[in-house]
Each structure stands twice: as structure tokens, then as C-alpha cells.
Amino acid sequence: MDGRKIAVGLMLAIPTIVLLALPLYNRTTPVLFGLPFFYWFQGLWLFIAAALYVAAALVLNRIDRE
């Protein structure tokens, strides 16, 4: 299988895989802006996910062009 497609798959799957690992972030500390870790960690992943998805979209658009 094309190495680029595997990379795309990973970029799309990583945010979901990380948030499936509930025990990783289901705790109150460290607190940020008064928010328990459980909350701000998930909020933070929205930004990381957007970055990864955009990278994936760039690669996919290039694959489509070829």
C-alpha cells in the first residue's frame, strides 16, 4: 500500500485514538484557566486535530491530482 495513504490514515485516526484512551485524560490536574484536565485536554485536541486533518487533506489532494 502507498506509504502516503498510510500516513493520511494515521493523521485522520490519531486524534480519535488519543481521545479513546480515556484513562489518559480523565483527571482533574493539572488545571488550566480553572478548567480540569479532562476538559482542556479535549479542547486542545480540537486544534491538533485541525492541523493533522489539514495535512491529510493536502496529501489527499495531491494524490488525487496525480
Add this chain to the structure above:
Amino acid sequence: MITTVTVAVFVVLFAIFTALGFGGSRWRKGNLSELGQWALAGRTLGPYLAWFLVGADLYTAYTFISVPSALFGVGSVYMFATPYVMATFAVAMVTMVTLWKMSRDKGYITGVDYVRDNFNSRTLAILIAITGIVAELPYIALQIVGMRSVLIVMLAPYFGGTGVAGVSETALIISFVILAAFTFWSGLRGAALTAIMKDIIILATVVVVVIAVPLSIPGGFAYAFKQAAATAPTIFHKNIAYATLPATLGPAYISLFILSALQLYFYPHSINGVLSAKNVKSVRMSTAFLPLYGVGLFLLTLFGVLVYAVPEALKMVGTNGSLVVPAVIASTMPDWFTGLAFLGIFIGGLVPAAIMAIAQANLLTRNVIKEIKPNLTKEGETRLVKWASVIFKFLALAFVFVVSPTYAISLQLFGGILIAQTLPALMIGLYHKSLNKNGLIAGWAVGILSGIYFIEVANKFGQINTSLMQSPFGLLYISATSLILNLVIVYAWTYIAKAVSRPKIVLPAQQA
């Protein structure tokens, strides 16, 4: 603060909005083939501006009302909405692009067109279409609950003595009449023309509210979480976990987040929006950016806890969680801005409800009625679509009463259980085209029936306030259980049918 200014701002902006919507239907003759033009902006504007506007569609009554309400009334498990929106865009980037490419080659307009063509089964196509139509009903009901919540908070000061019941009923009637009139006369064309105004007002509301409100509360989130832990038992007469997720709710959290992510793009209104896009690359790119819009949803969810730090708002809310966001806004923001924000939330329910109703009507004519009665005239079709959308709205209204407003999110989750049962044909079928059509029908039937049965049992055959069921793994979103049953049937059937139909040696005598 709610003053006459608040109401005046709301009314004037709504008048402008309505004028745009109704004017639109006269300005150019409506073209029903453009029904799916949900992402209107995406076609005519550049990709960045398109992203900016399309993202506003994420903000419906689900975001503004139901999720914060559920966090307030049930606790941290409803934080699942954040990972859900994050994951759903990854799903869309893969599945919607596949569906889009197939549709371009074969001329599909709805997802059901694909099912009809690929599995060559009229029965299956009609069942999937009807499922989509019915699943939109509770989602529309959720939007009506949202519109009502805004009106309740805004009108409460004017009703004084007559009490909550009077306000609530008046608000519901107003919401419903406006919604029905709006869809009947201006349809999606009206919704599309008002889209830019709607998007700008909604985005302004979200940005200002999620930043200004937390900052205006002394002690901020830290104080709110402390107050929530202390005050919740006095309101709900039980402890509610806010700071973290109780370990027993892990399976519920995971199943809600994953299943919701799989379901969202397979609602008829979402599929139609994607299929109407002209360029798959811009769809893919703008979808990739969308998790950033989830930040607004994430912060709005937190209002379910933030409300505990605003005593005035907490008093307005009482036990009706659906009032959380409007009440917090009214208690912390200046009167004119409250009017603007209320309008944003109101049309944030109105426009999606209209779009959903039209997607239903479209599906009904194209994939159900025309299958049965292929010689329908153009005029007959248009008339049918219009009236169907009105009738569907009355059916949606009925759903408003089967759920208590605090748990309105269960309406969307109930619709989701139904949508999940179409995934084997609509989503898995995209990649595994040789699934057996009779197996898909049987799986669908088992999925739907078990889903309805489980939800009735979970709610003791009363008001639908939860969509979670007991299982050996702890509480699970019913959608997961029913989809698994569905898939077991589909795959078992497919493999057995294949084994049975293997070419046998046929004796010459039998051939005659």
C-alpha cells in the same frame, strides 16, 4: 440584561431576516433541483470564506441549548460532544469524498440513490429513505426546543404573574408558527439567502459569548466548578459529576462519541449538502479546518457548569437546563447584545430545522413516492414537497412533548439510533459493495426494532430522557448495541447466502 431594547433588537433583526427569506422566494423563481444547496457559499465564494461560513452550520440548537443543558443536568458524560465533533470530520473526509466521487460519475442526488443503484433493491432504498425521514423528526424537535428556550428567557419578565407555563406555551406556538411559515413560503432558497446573515450573527454571538461571558464572571471557571459541586445536589437532589468522568460512564462516553461521529454525516440533510458541492477538494479542505469550530461548541458546553457561578442565571434556569445559555447571556451581557445573541440562537435553530424539513420532503418525493408512482408531474411534485414539509413539522412538534427540555439532547441521540441502522448500506456499502441486500434489510429491521425496544426499556416506557442502556460492559449508547446486532445479521446473511449460492454441478437433465 433583558429590557425593551433587547426585545427591540431581536424583533428588528428578525424582521430583516424574514424579509430576506421571503423576498428571496419572489426574487428568483425557486428551483427545486437546487434543494441540496446547503453549502451555497461554498460554490460562489473562495475556499477560506466558504469555510468561515460553512462552519457556522455547526451551530444549531444542539450546540447552543442541548449540550450545555445535558452537561448541567447530567454531568461530564455529555462532554462527549467535543471528541464527537472532532472525530466526525475525519469520517466525513473519507466517506463523503467517496460518496461524492461516485455521485459525480453516476448522477446520484441523495444517499439513497446510491443504495438503490448499488444494491438494486427498491425495498431497501425505500426503507433507508423512510429511516432518514423519521430520524430527522426528533432533530427538528430539538431545534424547536432551542427556539422556545430563547423565547422563554426573553419573555419571562413580561409575563410576571401568569407563570412559566403560560410563557412556555406562548413561546412554543410562536416558534412553531414561524418555522412552518418560513419553510412553506421560502423553502431552502429562503434559508440559503439568509445564510450569510445567519452565519455572521451566529459567529458574532459565539465569539463574543464564549470569550466575554467567562471573563465577566468573578473567579471564572475555577469558581464555577466549585459552585457546581456544592450546588448541584440542592437542585437535582443527587450528586452530579462535573470535574471528571465517573469510571462507570467510560463505555457510555466512548460509544456516544464514536457513534455520533459516524452518524452525523449520514443524516439526509448532511449528505445532500455534501453531494451538491461542486469541488471535492474544497469540501475536503474546508472539512479539515472544521474542528476549529468545535472550539466554540467546547466553550458553550462549559456554560452548563458556568451557570453555577451566576446566581441570577441559576434562578432563571431552575431545573430547566435548556435555559442555561440564554439565561447566562441575559445575566452577564448588555441588553442590546442579549437581543442580538438571542436572535442568533433563535435563527440557529430555525434555519437548520428548515433545511432538515426540506431534506425530508425531498427524500420522500424522490426516493419513496416516485418509486411507487413514477409518473408524478412537476407541479404535483412541488405541491407534495411543500405540504409534506408542513406535515413533517407537525410530526416533529409531537416529539417536543416526549422529552423533558433538559434532556432534549436525547431527541438527537434517538434520531441517531435510527440513522445508525442505515450505516451498513450507506457507509459500509460504499466499500463493501457485495453485501447481500436481503441481509441488509433483515439487519436494518433488527437494528431498528431493537433500538426502539432498548430505548423504551431504558426509559421505562415513559418520557425519553436517556439514550443509554445497561449492558455487561456498563452503560452504552443504544445506537452501538443495535448497530452491532444489525451488522451481525448483515454479515452472517451475506456469507451464508454466498456459500449457499456457490455454483453447483448441474446435470444436463436438470437444465431443460
